[in-house]
Amino acid sequence: MLATSERKRNREQARSHRKTGFSLIEVILAVGIFAGAVTVILALLPALTRQAAGSSATLTALHLPDAIRGELLRLARVGGLDALAGQAVPQVAPLPATLQLVASRDAARIQSLVYLPPPAPDQIAADEQYFLIEVWQFTQSDLAFDAAGAGLALQVRVAWPYRIPGTTVVTPADQREQVGFTLSLTR
Numbered sequence: 001m002l003a004t005s006e007r008k009r010n011r012e013q014a015r016s017h018r019k020t021g022f023s024l025i026e027v028i029l030a031v032g033i034f035a036g037a038v039t040v041i042l043a044l045l046p047a048l049t050r051q052a053a054g055s056s057a058t059l060t061a062l063h064l065p066d067a068i069r070g071e072l073l074r075l076a077r078v079g080g081l082d083a084l085a086g087q088a089v090p091q092v093a094p095l096p097a098t099l100q101l102v103a104s105r106d107a108a109r110i111q112s113l114v115y116l117p118p119p120a121p122d123q124i125a126a127d128e129q130y131f132l133i134e135v136w137q138f139t140q141s142d143l144a145f146d147a148a149g150a151g152l153a154l155q156v157r158v159a160w161p162y163r164i165p166g167t168t169v170v171t172p173a174d175q176r177e178q179v180g181f182t183l184s185l186t187r
Contacts, residue, residue, distance in 0.1 A: 054177065060107050061131060061158045061179050068133055068156060069183055071101055071110045076152075078116050081187055085145045085152050087115045091136035098136050103158075105130035105165060132162035132176070135183075151186040 022030075076084045087099040100113040104124055110133070111118050136155045137145050143153045159178040161171050 067110050088135045088137050090139045091155050101133035102129040103131035104128050126168040129163050131160045133158050151184050154183045
């Protein structure tokens with residue numbers, strides 16, 4: 001009798017153990033869902049990386065006004081404010097070619113591209129020119145440059161990438177991001 005009750009108990013324990021485990025179908029479904037989630041995450045990584053890089057460049061561009069003002073003041077000291085104003089043409093439609101500056105990707109260095117560039121050893125190499133900075137004068141009478149006046153009001157556009165890092169090829173204008181702001185220089 002004892003043996004029979006022991007066998008019964010063993011069978012019940014065996015049944016209860018089988019009921020607590022996962023079936024093969026449940027395991028396959030769980031692995032499939034996990035694999036699908038990992039695939040989606042991996043597919044999103046390149047887009048998220050591009051977006052993060054774009055946000056970083058935008059943030060850097062938004063921090064450029066003080067550095068741009070510094071370079072423009074250097075140009076005004078070297079060539080004079082009137083000569084600098086002559087380089088920054090009035091802003092009309094379509095936008096004419098004007099005074100251009102370039103900056104490195106980290107914005108640690110800014111320089112004029114053509115007008116009074118720094119000495120050759122101090123120039124930013126072509127493959128390091130990431131931001132293109134264009135400067136125009138205002139055409140409105142109250143903001144237009146007056147040689148007898150005390151200052152120069154400028155409209156500035158920063159566009160990037162001017163050149164993709166590591167290359168000397170200029171990126172087409174329609175493929176660049178940009179921000180604009182105003183600056184003023186005083187005598």
